[in-house]
Every structure is written in C-alpha cells, then in structure tokens.
Amino acid sequence: MSAVAPGAAAAAGPGVPLAERLRSPALLLVPAIAFLGFIYLLPLIDLVRISLAGIPWWTHFERVFSVPLYWDSLVRTMQISATVAALCLVFGYPTALLIHRSRGLAKVVIATAIILPYFIAILIRTYAWMVLLGRNGPINKLLQGIGITDEPLQLLFNRGSVLLGMTAVLLPLMVLSIYSSLSRLDGSLVRAALASGAGPIAVFWRVTIPLTLPGMGAGFLLVFVSALGFFITPTLLGGPGDQMFAMHITQQADFATSEGFLQALAVVLLVITLIVVGVAGHFLGFEFIWGGSKLVEAQTPPARGGGGARRASPGAGALLADLAGWPILRLIGRLPAGAGAWTVRIMGGAVIATLIVPIVVVMIISFSKSSFLTFPPPAFSLRWYEKFFSDSEWMAAFFNSALIAALSAAIAVSLGAAAAMGIVRSTIRGKTLLMLILVSPVVVPPVVLGLSLYSLFLRADLVGTPWGLAAAHAVGGIPIVVVIVAAALQGVDRRLEQAAAVHGASPATVFRTVTLPAIAPGLAAAAFFAFLHSFDELVLSLFLSSAQLKTLPLRLWADVNYQLNPVLAVVSSLEVLLVIGGIALARPVLSRSGGAA
C-alpha cells in the first residue's frame, strides 16, 4: 500500500466544522462498508470463532491435517490449481498476443470470443463440456467417424477432464490480465529494440516478456486463487479421485457433522487464499485484484514515485534470462521466419476454439428433436424451448432468479456506486485499505462465504427469502460495481464540474448535469454485471436457499446432476443471448472508456 500523503489530514482533520465534515464524500463509503461489515466480515469472523471453539482450540484443525482424506484433498487442490494456472498462462499468453496484434474487426471478434464466455455462468460452461465430452457427444462421434476407436471413450470424470474444464473456465481471466498489461506496453520500446538489431524473438524475450511479467503474475495468482475455491467444475467433471477441498465443505455441510470441524475446513481454505493474495499483493500491489491503476490517495501535486519501489530487481532475472534464455533463443532462431507469429496464431486459435465450440454445440443441441444429448442432432425442432417456457417449475425458477438478481443489482449499485464516489472523491487516509475491503469478496471462495452466511441467515431467519439471497449475492456484486463506477468516475473531467459550478450550478446540479451523464454508461454496465452476477450465482444459493425458493442455477444444478436433458441446453442458449445482449449494450461504454484513457 502506498504512503498516505500528509495533505490528506488537512481535509478531514480536527478543526474542520461539523457541517463541513458532513459534506465530505468519505461519508458515501459508510453504507457499503456497513453492509459488508454485517453481511460479509462479521460472518467470516464468526466462522473463524466457531472453528476455534474446540477444546483445545486446534482440535478441529488437527483433524483437517491428520485425516488423510482431507490432507490429500488439500494437496490435490493445490496441485490442480497450480496446474490449471500454469496451463492458463501457457495458453493465455499467445491468445493475449493474438488480440494485441490483430487489428480492426478481427480484434473485435477475437476479443469478444474471449470476453463472452467470461460472463457466462461457470455452471453452464461446465455443462457444455459435459455435453462435448459425453459418450454421445461430438468428440466421441468424431473419433468414431475417423475410425480411431470403435467404442465411445470415457472422456469425462477423470483428472484430465477436470483440468480441461477448469482451464477453459478460467482462461479468459488470464487472457484479460495479460492483455491489459500488453496494451499498456509502449509500442515504441518494441520498435526501439528492433531498430537496435534485436530479432522478433529476442524482442519478445527481452522486452515483451519482462514488461508484461506483472500481468502474467496477476493472471497466474487470480487463476490460482479462483481455482482453490472451485466447486462446480470438479464436482461435475471429476471422478472419485478428483475431490477438491471446497467439495468436502459442501459435503460436510450436507451431512451436518460436528460443528466446528466444518468451519475449520472453510477457515483452512480461507487462510490459504488470503496468504496467496497477501503475498501477491505485497509483490504486485493489491491493485492486481481489481486489475486497476493505483488509487490517488489525496490531491498531491507531484507524484512521489511510489511505484518505483515495487520494481523487481533486474539482476537475478536478467542473469537467468541470459544463462538459460539465449541458448534456447539461438536454437529457436534457426526456425523459419514467422514461426513465432504462427505459434501465436495456432495456439490462440486453439484457445478460442476451446472457449467457443462448447457454447456453439450447446446452442445447436438446444434445437434438437431428440430426447437424448446426441450430436449432431438427428433433426431440429423447438420442442425443448416449448418445454422450457411451458414448464411452470422452470418458469418459476426463472422469475425467482430475475427478481433476486434485480433486487441484488439494486443493492449493489446503490451501495457500490456511492462507495466508488467516496473512494474517488474523498481525501481520507487509508483509501487502499477501504478499496481492498470493498473488493475482497471477489477472492473469498464462494463456498466459504456461503457457509459463513448460512449461520447468520439461520439466526436472522433469512434462509430461502428473496431479500436474503439478493443481499448475499450483492456481497459479490458490490466489488463489480465499485470497480466499474470508480473507473468511470476517474474518467470524469474535473474541469467540466468546475465549469458547471462556476457558471452557477449547485453541487447537486453539477452532479445531475455533468457527473451523472458522464458515468451513466458505467452505471448501466455495472448494473448489468451485478444483475448477471446474481442471476448466475449458484454456490451461495446452494447454502442459503430453500426448497421453496429455487433459482434458475439451482434448478440447472439439480438437473445436471440428475439427468442431462436438452432443456438445460435451452437455458444455456438463453443465458448466452442475455450475455451477448448485455455486452452489446456495454460495448459503447467499454470503447468510450478506452478512448478516454
């Protein structure tokens, strides 16, 4: 965290009259912080308290670490997460380069192919892989058609399918992280290196890679941390030997074993996550979580070179690059010219196919006439769409989800937008810490959050209520809103606000006539993504909903586990349409903020 500027104290220090202080934008942070305090931080603290309630206090933890079932699962979870993060890095980098190097329409198409899956529910993307890899799925059909096998292969329910599914689900995160780093790369550096006689591969090795290391690191850690808490994908794609740690927590919750042990499992997962995030934040700056630029702590005219301290020392890295890198480079240099560009195209193309093909297959299957998930469909019909829209249970689930998502988006936008205003406009100390609290729900494994909220919801009688679920979903919605709206606010030209004020506009009028129109696209995008977050949310709902209040993801989840039928494909296709519509609406926002930067 950066140092707090001394000037910050003057704005809010003692001696400032009360009326003045009541007008401070810092107060806008209060509702969001209070909300998160009650419905996020306190339950987590409670969780830790219960986990420590054994006699002696480490009893439950001892069991976690001494019972082979859990210990092995913990080691396995770390292994799987690290492998997935590494796979994402290897395949994500060429993809990010491909977006970076393409121009015009190609760039838009490729970028959309990466971003679109990112916003589709993990459950649906995992379901698509089940369809793709299934016994009668397109891959088995293809293998049989070519004549490689006679019998359908068992492609699902093994370690390979877990790794494939998780990598595919988390790849967009990696690609976006690396791409943001690449796009900030000064193009003249590459030209300067080329002009100094470095070949394209040497430029890549000595310029591009070192300067995008922060993006790679941020992507790797984000993927690793997300994978640690993964629950949906390993449950659906894994076999008995692929149990991940988060799955134990839900299973223990189902069996309602001794209280305390369950919480200890969650605390172990939480602590590991926080340690990884803490170490990452120490080296990369905690901004890596929200992928944003550093916050300006206060209005200090000169930048005080805070970023310089975080530079990695060039000594060791350069030495390693020289010792190991150059011999390899010389070998690679013998390859025909253009090999690098072709590697990028082939690997990037493969990644895009991996992300898009499952979705396309599911959309095609949704029009199938067959009752089975078979590809290609023997004939086309709209029967499954009719079934979905005429089935009262599906429709009830749909409306429940829409209602909860609307409520949740309303909570997240009102609290999050106010908090973003407070973060960007106030001059208080410790902004980075406050931002960290606001954004931290993103890194907490949903399973842990769900479990911690469960006891609060039991006590408050909120289990299975729309407001309860909406509030729980808003915990994850607020970070989305804060990040988007804060970025939009930082793009607002303060001179415009001053121009309005000096020509007679009161603060409220300034906000209405200048600030609001400028951030309106950002607010709309934030509202949409907060809605989508809640609409797609499954893990919290598993803990906090009841049989009376089924949401669409819950209904999907039940069906995916019970029977894979084409109605699921219909729901998936509708979700894809929703996301495409949302992104189309948000596009002008994204391109405008890109142009302003």
Next chain:
Amino acid sequence: MTTSSAMLAGGPSASAPLATRSPAAGAQAIGSRITVSGVVKRYGSFLAADGVGIDIQPGEFVTLLGPSGSGKTTLLNLIAGFQKPDGGAIHVDGKPIDGVPTHRRGFGMVFQSYALFPNMTVTQNVAFPLRMAGIDRATSERRVAETLEMMRLSEHAAKTPAEMSGGQQQRVAIARAIVMRPRVILMDEPLSALDRRLRESIQIEIRDLHRTLGSTFLFVTHDQGEALAMSDRIAVMDAGRIVQIGTPTEIYRHPVNRFVAAFVGESNLIEAEILQRRGTTVTLKSRSGQVFEAESREQIDLGRVAVLVRPERIAVGAEQVSGAMRATVRSALFLGEIQRIEVELESGEPMLIRCADTAGRRLPDPGDTIWVSLGSEDCWVLS
C-alpha cells in the same frame, strides 16, 4: 502580506494602476473589485500560495504571469472557490467570499481544456449559466443568440463540441463565460492549447471583449508575450508569491529583480559597482573598468549590483565612439527583420544584441570587433 506589499511599489509609476489603459470611453465599468490579502494555500509541505496580496480595480484586466508551479492557477482556483485558502482573505466589492460556494459567486470562467459539456450542443453550453440562474426561456434564447453572434458562432449553434476545432471550442467557452455579463471573468491559460496564429487572433478578441463588457478580467498565463500584449497590469508570480505588480511597460522596462527581468523578455545582466547616485540616475563602473550611467529606483544602496540592458536597446557600431564598450562577436544570426548578435565584452561577460536590419548594416562575422553603446535611459539597475 508584508512581503508582497513591499513589492507592490514595482516601478516609478506603480501608484497609478490604471495609468496606461482603461476601459474604452462609453463602456460602463461594471466590473468588481477583487482584494486578495495574505492568502496562504498549502499542499502538504508545499506552499502553493505564500501570503499573496493583490488589489484588482473594477474593470481592470490583470494577468497572473509565472512559470508552472508558481501558484498562479492556485490563486485563480481560490478566487473561483474550487479550493479554500488555508489563511488570508479574498474580498469581492468589499465583501468576503470565503463562505460563498463557487456556484453563488456569479463569475464567468474559461478553461485551458475548454471544459465544454460534451453532451450538450453549443447553444446548450452557452445557455447553461442562464439556465442555472433560472432566467426565462425567451430572454435566455435572446441572450444566447446575441452572445453567439458576438463570438461569430451563430452558424455553429447546433453543433456539439466534438464537431468543432480547438479555436471554435474556445470561443464557445468564452461565450459561455460572458453570457451572463458577469462582473468577474476568470481565464485559466485559455490560449495555451491553440496554435500561434489562432492565439493572436483570440488575444485581440479577448481584449476587445474586455473593452465592450467592462468586467474585471483575471487572466492566467505562462506566456510573457501574451501577458504584455493583453493586460492593464501584470502580477508576476514565483514560488507562491507575487514578486511584482505593474503595467506591462513597467514590468518590462523596470523589473524589480533578476527573476522578473529574466522571465519577461530577453535580458542582459552586467555586473557593476555604483560609484555615485543623483536622483534616479546612477553612475557605475563595470568589471572591465568602463564607467557608464543607468536609471534606478530612488532608494538604492551603493555597492555591487546587476544592470539590466534589453537586447534591442543596445546600439552597435564598427567604429569606436566615446563611451562605447569594446566587444568580440561570438555568433551572428540574420532573422529577417532583425539581426541577433552574441558578443563577449572585455570583462568576459556575454551580451545579446538585437538590432533592426537596415540597408547599410553588414552582418558581422564571428571574431569581429564591434563597439556597443548603452544610453543611461536604456540601463536599469536591479536590486
């Protein structure tokens, strides 16, 4: 306040602030008087305004001139109310404006970045202050049309700012600032983003506006040429203080110190020792022993001083004349209407000369010996 008030007595005629230029005859002076006294503004340990004092007369055109970081924009922001001073007071027409929020101060303002509302047309932008003041539609439409006409923008009325050139946008911003006929108009480097030709034409437009409107204009710039061309008075700022206030001619001819001398125009400084003083004329001896005369302010201590000679006030000749100093040409450039000659005096001090190009004058070669003569009215003693 104490430091800057001492500086207020800039040149011999500093007591007559509106001496050279006043609003054109016939125009009413509707401008406000702005009195800034002892204003302090801190950013952490950095003093952006360090006891600034200035008294701006109604209808006056005052320019705050200084390098970046000298505090001129801070002072403007304090007057506009975007920031609050940490000490001192600002009065408008005798009333303190400390507690008056920006939007009730009733000023007009033009920004360097234009700050036009991108979501509004030219008409809507210009109508904004009228709308905020709650003026009825008919009056508002008439005033906007008049102002657009005045700024020659009528044909662009329906455009959005993005569809206009920089110069046009700045004229819209000026139209917005004057549409209410405010008593005070603040301009924060309004011409810096424009190219030179455009800048000169808008300079003239702003001068003319000032004459027609009669408002008090407070103009901020780091461009000394702009300040000299436009202002009734210039306040030169450095390190959060006003170091000199005076008319353009006073500032240029009689700067108070080396900073002002160097910041405004090109200057030669000659080290010399005062031998004797008679009124405002002193006799000095240069380092090479040359005795010459110069003008100074009335109070000046005997001893070593720096003497300012503007490059265009120096007479040069190929022949020795009485009182002339011998100099060796280092470089000579022909710039069209003038010759720019760098010479070295016998004392080793460099000297820059700008002389008009005339039919008979030969451009000297490096190494040539020439003779430079300084009239006593062309030399000014700096304190």
